[in-house]
Amino acid sequence: MITSPQPRYRGIFPVAPTTFTEAGALDLDSQKRCIDFMIDAGSDGICILANFSEQFVLSDEEREILTRSILEHVAGRVPVIVTTTHFGTKICAERSRRAQDMGAAMLMVMPPYHGATFRVSEQQIYEFYARLSDAVNIPIMIQDAPASGTVLSAAFLARMAREIEHIAYFKIETAGAAAKLRDLIRLGGTAVEGPWDGEEAITLLPDLDAGATGSMTGGAYPDGIRPIIEAHRAGEHDKAFALYQQWLPLINYENRQAGLLAAKTLMKEGGVIACEAPRHPLPALHPETRAGLIATAERLDPLVLRWAR
Numbered sequence: 001m002i003t004s005p006q007p008r009y010r011g012i013f014p015v016a017p018t019t020f021t022e023a024g025a026l027d028l029d030s031q032k033r034c035i036d037f038m039i040d041a042g043s044d045g046i047c048i049l050a051n052f053s054e055q056f057v058l059s060d061e062e063r064e065i066l067t068r069s070i071l072e073h074v075a076g077r078v079p080v081i082v083t084t085t086h087f088g089t090k091i092c093a094e095r096s097r098r099a100q101d102m103g104a105a106m107l108m109v110m111p112p113y114h115g116a117t118f119r120v121s122e123q124q125i126y127e128f129y130a131r132l133s134d135a136v137n138i139p140i141m142i143q144d145a146p147a148s149g150t151v152l153s154a155a156f157l158a159r160m161a162r163e164i165e166h167i168a169y170f171k172i173e174t175a176g177a178a179a180k181l182r183d184l185i186r187l188g189g190t191a192v193e194g195p196w197d198g199e200e201a202i203t204l205l206p207d208l209d210a211g212a213t214g215s216m217t218g219g220a221y222p223d224g225i226r227p228i229i230e231a232h233r234a235g236e237h238d239k240a241f242a243l244y245q246q247w248l249p250l251i252n253y254e255n256r257q258a259g260l261l262a263a264k265t266l267m268k269e270g271g272v273i274a275c276e277a278p279r280h281p282l283p284a285l286h287p288e289t290r291a292g293l294i295a296t297a298e299r300l301d302p303l304v305l306r307w308a309r
Contacts (some may be wrong), residue, residue, distance in 0.1 A: 007193045007213055008139065009079055009106065009169070011044030014219040014224045015052040017263045018066065019273045024280060026062060030273035032073045033308070034219070037272045039262075041223040041303045045079040045214055051147060052260040055083060057279040064098070071103040075246075079105030081141065081216075087112045091126050093135035106169065108141040113148040122156060126164075133166040141169035144180075145198065153266060154180050158188035164170050169194035171216055178210035179205045185211045200255040200262075201225055205244045208232045218254050220263040221302040222245070246300070253296045261285050262293060269294055271308035 004121035016038060019030035032055045038046055049063060058066070067082055074080055082099035084107050086092040096107050109132065111125045122126070133140060142160070144152050160167045161184075170192065172180050181195050196214040197207035204215055208229065217225055224247045232240040247258050254262035262279055265285060277284060285293070297305060 003275060009045060009194060012042070012215055012217065012222050012229055013045040013047050013081060013196075014038060014043055014217045014222050014225075015047045015050040015263075016070070016219050017260070017267070018049075018053045018055075018279075019264070019274060020277060020279055022275050022277055024236040024277075026250045027274060028065075028069055030275065031066070031070065031132045033272050034267060035073055036221050036292055037068055037267065037304065037307045038222060039074070039077055041221070042188065042226045043078060043219075043222045044214075044226070045081060045105065046074070046219075047081040047083065050108065051083075051145075052218060053083070054260065054279055054282070055085070057282070063095070067086035067099055067104075067290070068102055071170065076103075081106040081108050083108045083143075085110040085143070087114045089131050092128070093132050094130060096136050096140075100138050100248070104138060106139045106141055107136065108171065108202050110126070110143045110145065110148045111150045111152060113150055113223075113241060116149065119150055122197070122265040123288070125150070125152075126156075126160060129160055129167055130164050133164045136238075139193070140166045141194065141196070142167060143171045143173070143198075145173040146175075147210055152293075154183035155187055159194065161188040169196060169214075171196045171198045171252065172212075173198035173206070178206040181207055181210040181212055193233045201228075201247075201251050203230065204251075204300050205241065208240070217251075218260075218263045220226040220266040220304045221297070221300075224250070224300060250293075250300055250302075253293050257289055258285055258293045265290055265293055266297055266302070269297075272303040272304060302308065 019027045082104040084095040197212040264276040267273045
C-alpha cells in the first residue's frame with residue numbers, strides 16, 4: 001500500500017448541515033453555533049455546501065453568504081472544504097476560485113451530471129477537472145458518489161491524480177468502497193494523497209483497513225467517529241473494532257433511516273441550533289423515526305446532546 005507519507009489533511013471532516021428558520025430563511029446564528037459545536041466535538045476539519053448540507057436548495061447568493069460567513073467564523077481554527085459542484089465547467093471554476101479566495105482549504109467536486117440522464121464522456125470529465133485544476137491552487141477532492149450516476153473507475157481516478165496537478169483527494173462512496181480504495185491506492189501511488197471514506201461512515205472500518213486516511217461523515221457526532229479513526233491509525237485494531245461496534249447503530253440510523261436530517265435533528269435536540277426543518281420540498285422526519293434516532297443517540301451520550309446545556 002503506497003500513499004502520500006504526509007497528507008495535508010486527514011482524520012474526520014464531517015459535513016456541516018445548513019440551518020434554516022421555520023420559514024426557510026438562512027439562520028446564520030444557528031449556523032455559527034453548529035460550526036462551533038463541530039469544532040469542539042473534535043472535527044479535524046469541516047465540509048460545507050455538500051449534499052448533506054442541502055446544497056441543492058440554495059441559491060447562488062446564499063452559497064456566497066454561507067461560504068463567507070462560515071470561513072470568517074472559523075477563522076482558521078480548522079481547515080474547511082467547500083463543495084463547488086456544478087455541471088458547467090466555467091461556473092464550477094468560478095465558484096471554486098471564489099471559495100479559494102475566501103479561505104477554503106480544499107474543494108470537493110462531483111463529476112458533471114444533471115438529473116437522471118444528462119452525463120458526459122470520460123474525456124469530458126477529464127477536461128472538466130483539468131480546467132478546474134488550472135483555475136485554482138488548492139487541493140481538489142473528487143466525490144465519487146452514486147448520486148451523480150457517473151461511473152468513475154479506479155484506473156480513471158488514479159490517472160487524474162497522476163496527471164492533473166491539484167487532483168489529490170478522493171471521497172469514495174460507491175458500493176464496494178474498500179476494494180475501490182485499494183485499487184485506487186495501488187494504481188495512483190503517492191499521487192493519491194487522500195483516499196477517503198464517506199457514506200456517513202457506514203463502511204468506515206473496512207475502508208480504513210483498505211487504506212483510507214480520512215472520513216467525511218454527517219456532522220452530529222465527530223466525537224464518536226474520531227476515536228475509531230485514531231485507534232485504527234495507531235494500530236489498535238481491536239479497540240477500533242469495539243468503538244465502531246459501539247457507534248454503528250447510530251451510524252446505521254443516520255445512513256439508512258434519517259439521512260441528511262439526522263445531524264440537524266440531533267443538534268436541535270441538544271440545543272445547538274434553533275430549528276431542524278429542511279427547506280421545502282424536503283419533508284420533515286417522521287415523528288417515530290425522529291424518536292428512534294434520539295433514543296439511539298441517547299444510549300451513546302454524544303456531545304451534541306449536551307454541548308449547549
